[in-house]
Amino acid sequence: xxxxxxxxxxxxxxxxxxxxxxxxxxxxxxxxxxxxxxxxxxxxxxxxxxxxxxxxxxxxxxxxxxxxxxxxxxxxxxxxxxxxxxxxxxxxxxxxxxxxxxxxxxxxxxxxxxxxxxxxxxxxxxxxxxxxxxxxxxxxxxxxxxxxxxxxxxxxxxxxxxxxxxxxxxxxxxxxxxxxxxxxxxxxxxxxxxxxxxxxxxxxxxxxxxxxxxxxxxxxxxxxxxxxxxxxxxx
Numbered sequence: 001x002x003x004x005x006x007x008x009x010x011x012x013x014x015x016x017x018x019x020x021x022x023x024x025x026x027x028x029x030x031x032x033x034x035x036x037x038x039x040x041x042x043x044x045x046x047x048x049x050x051x052x053x054x055x056x057x058x059x060x061x062x063x064x065x066x067x068x069x070x071x072x073x074x075x076x077x078x079x080x081x082x083x084x085x086x087x088x089x090x091x092x093x094x095x096x097x098x099x100x101x102x103x104x105x106x107x108x109x110x111x112x113x114x115x116x117x118x119x120x121x122x123x124x125x126x127x128x129x130x131x132x133x134x135x136x137x138x139x140x141x142x143x144x145x146x147x148x149x150x151x152x153x154x155x156x157x158x159x160x161x162x163x164x165x166x167x168x169x170x171x172x173x174x175x176x177x178x179x180x181x182x183x184x185x186x187x188x189x190x191x192x193x194x195x196x197x198x199x200x201x202x203x204x205x206x207x208x209x210x211x212x213x214x215x216x217x218x219x220x221x222x223x224x225x226x227x228x229x230x231x232x233x234x235x
Contacts, residue, residue, distance in 0.1 A: 015134055
């Protein structure tokens, strides 16, 4: 009789799932817009300032600060942020709120352990098409968890690492400047599947930075144009 693939162990940590992350991302847009308009309206009422003459660098700083505070406040509205992960013989049992996932280890085709210092984007993809995405972060932009939660996720992957090394190949991520920002970082593909690279993964680090920077600048310009449009209408 064949023994267990991995010994049983449980891991608990605070974080989000993909659905909740998307909900936060969409919900923060109207909240941020309302807070920004209200803030600048109050500033204009209290101080005799022409908002159009305020340096845009200061306005961008205010926008970023309010964004971080709004996100941190909205995360607190998610009452149950606990992930419970049980490594149970030859399967993973994952629970987030009322959602439960029973994943046989043999059905996992890809494991993505991405992120950077302070946050982890961990995903499991099965041959049935199920994708479980775990989001854990203790940074200003990902205030879902604590540093201890991030460490617990690292401990979880470290616990699975002997199984991963035996059954998975690791992708070479050419678009990353730092190939190892934290232990066991990377994308792992089951050995029976070929390693394929999408367009983003084929880019150089410089090209990735350019795309991200350009997207960020365009977003801020559009946001500022909308803000100045409403301010200008008040004159």
